[in-house]
Amino acid sequence: MLFFLTLKENHEVSFSPFLEKDKLNSGVISYISAPLPLAIIQIVQERLYRRQPFSFRTPKNKKNILKHQILKILKDYRWDISDLTWKEVSEDSCFHEDRLDPGQDIGNETWKAFNQLVLGRQLSMGDLRGLARELRLNDKEITKLAHYNVEQGRAQWIPSVKLSERGWQCQRCGEKDVEEWPSFYGAAATCRSCESIGASTSLNVLYRDERSLLDGPSEVLFQPYWTFTEAQGLASEQVSEFIKGTSEKMALLWAACGAGKTEVCFPAAAWALKQGKSVLFAAPRQDVINDIVPRLQRDFPNYPIQVLTGTTTSVKFQAGGMVLATTHQVLRFWRSFDVIFMDEMDAFPYHGSRALEWGLKHALRQGGKLLYLTATPSYDGLKATQLGEMMLIRLPARHHRNPLPVPIWATSGNSLDPNGCTSIWEKQIESLRRQGPVLIFVPKISWIDPWIKCFKHRFPGWSVDGSYSSDSGRSIKIKNLQLGQYDIFVSTTILERGITLPGIQVVVLGADHPIFDERALVQMAGRVGRTREIPGGGVLLLSKKMTPAMKTAVQWIEEQNRLALELGLIEPLEKEGKGLEGVVERCN
């Protein structure tokens, strides 16, 4: 989108997307005839500001000097614009009060809806166009509304990608490695890193709404459908202290898999909402968000929850002070949240993505609190807690007071081959099956079909299936799996985290594959024994050799159990996985 550079009577250099006199800001006396990218106008503003000599008296012809200076700056670019001149706004129109009145223009309802939907948002022109369609407005009308808010000081237009002394930077995701290209206006740049939610270029703008999602304290009905276990209670208190406190800005909640770490945050979230503080639950994957939604709806009856997920580029505008979003969607917010709960911080695609980390930090309001929730902290995360940069909160035990199942390793011999299923193996899987359905993780998609065939062949009469990320039947199969309709289910890491399957037993085929780091292994092992009814189960790692990742994973799980035992959060250890041990010894 382009803007007209305007000059006001008080010598202020400003801009407007419109030329119509009644839409120009009051006090505008002249404007440049050709519309320009906002980035260029900002350069003009900066240069003028730098040149401005300090003086108490305004020279008489300051207006003309300014006009001359601006035109000179613009003409120095040597664009191919023949008509780059000043135009005057006629006298009679600059004083009148007939200004843009959005309420009258488009109806109060739409104006209200628009304002509800853009609170705290950071939207590209593409996003605004999407919003326009939802509100049944045209592009020009929505631009008017947005610009009205900018004029009122509630929002800002900013160039989507900006050039500073240190180079280009995308203003939406913070990426500096952008693609530069020669444009009509000289060098321009396009950001490739956040492209999946719409184009971001230096010639275009973002609408940044600076208002808070909530306008003040309010009544919030919080009715937890559960009672905390001792472990959760302890952690929840610490979380609340952190959220209410003023000292720490970030904290890490390190929980055992299936300990109910999300719920631990609910009381703090309820407190924040009551105080008029906005809350964001963010997670890298859609599955995780979809899993949290019903839990929040159950415990916060009647409270509006915004759910923003999806691979679609549509914005799906909703209102309310509590937002659930995948990390990409977080880039559409700007300093909006007082509290952010970032679930599964280490999971793909968040882990290692600079852009999304930047987005998360910038979605936080000044003085806001950021709590990372994880069962498998990253190296950087743990280090930050050791250095005291981040507070550490532990939740080492599950609600049923049973220890986490510790994985058992069995050597698979030379190689894992779907055609050479050994008999030792079959016994182990059979023994696991007696305890519950068996979930088998494989490192690659290409392993799924051969292994399904192999198991079907070895265990006739058993129901065997499998799935992977781009499988079209994925969601149906996962539903069936949750209903316990399979004896064996083969999967890639898509089922690694965030899902509870009653009675499930886990086998990791090729556990020494580099894709299975300690985090993945802990998560996969964490699928077992999550329910009160069936709190135990077996985890079997099958591989040719033992990798450091496998060792670390076992150490982490054992350490959680030890801490839980020390704090008296679990019952003293009983013998677990009896069915397996005999076989494993033989393997070793």
Place this chain on the structure above:
Amino acid sequence: MKELWRDVTKITRALWYADKQACLFCGKEHGPVCLECQTIYLCPELGRCRGCGKLIPLEKLNCLDCVAGKGPKQLDQVTAWGHYSGGFKEFIQTIKFKAHPRLIRKISRPFSDWAISQIPVVDGIVAVPMHITRLAERGFNQAEVITSALHWELGLPILPGVERLESRSSQVLLSRQERLHNLKGAFVVRQPEYYQGRSVWLVDDVTTTGATLEAVAEVLRESGVQAIYGLCLAAGLEKRLVPLQD
């Protein structure tokens, strides 16, 4: 330090084996355009209508519209690299609407090679101009970027001086007749002296009816251009590939 390490690995990798490039149209197989996408989108088994560039059966010279005299008349020949559909269409739209003019560089070699094998060598290349308002909005004219790529690969000079006077309503929603009419007087040649007696390629990104090419060709003819060859990245497919039985 991390950045440095990344660069070092990248360079080492590039030294070790040619950095594998994914196909620009499907993103999967070996690029810049994989064999499968070449078959699907570049359609070597189909001919191009000499009148408007549309993809037609190989044995035919013209599409039915051009046979009926409804096509462009000022161009000696029009041709298009591929079929405007699927991944190829997405690729062109990414260039235009997601501001990635530099993607054109990645197809400049195969496209130029193909072009020079299809139409005669000429004195210069002309890009279909864009109106200043649209140009200011988008920041670049994709036809100019394609022209520049052809110039770079083939060494043919770029001929300037054609201008679009008015931005007419987009051609997309108009009928064939309306399209031709819509563009009357939309283009002008500022420096006809460049063009007297020349032969040119007239370059655009996409053509459907050939109306835009025709309108530019008209003013080029008036400026004394001898031969005009229309060249586009993509065109439509003749709908009635299978003759209807009467």
